[in-house]
Amino acid sequence: MIIQIIGTIIIIVILTQLVIRIVKDKASFIKILFWLFFWGGTLILIWLPKKTLDSFGDIFGVGRGIDVLVYLSVIVLFYRNLSLNSKIEELNKKTTKIVREISKISTREN
Numbered sequence: 001m002i003i004q005i006i007g008t009i010i011i012i013v014i015l016t017q018l019v020i021r022i023v024k025d026k027a028s029f030i031k032i033l034f035w036l037f038f039w040g041g042t043l044i045l046i047w048l049p050k051k052t053l054d055s056f057g058d059i060f061g062v063g064r065g066i067d068v069l070v071y072l073s074v075i076v077l078f079y080r081n082l083s084l085n086s087k088i089e090e091l092n093k094k095t096t097k098i099v100r101e102i103s104k105i106s107t108r109e110n
Contacts, residue, residue, distance in 0.1 A: 003046075004046050008047075011043050014039055015040075018032055052065075053066060
């Protein structure tokens with residue numbers, strides 16, 4: 001019960017930050033909509049009865065339903081990490097290319 005209350009408080013803080021981003025118009029509508037659905041769904045999941053959540057565990061062959069959510073979270077986080085690392089590498093390559101071009105131009109001018 002206490003973890004549900006703590007989780008709810010954390011989700012409310014996150015949703016408040018999303019609303020602030022909407023007001024300041026610092027994020028795209030699609031991303032905000034995705035996160036609203038994600039955190040809203042999470043809020044619903046943490047308040048589901050234990051038996052309902054455990055039925056998810058039975059479907060996936062895991063003892064408890066919360067374990068399924070943890071496993072899926074870890075998988076999503078690893079995927080997101082891989083995706084961000086790829087984007088960072090791409091940005092590093094583009095930055096290197098731009099710096100080399102600027103260097104060539106400045107060398108020609110001197």
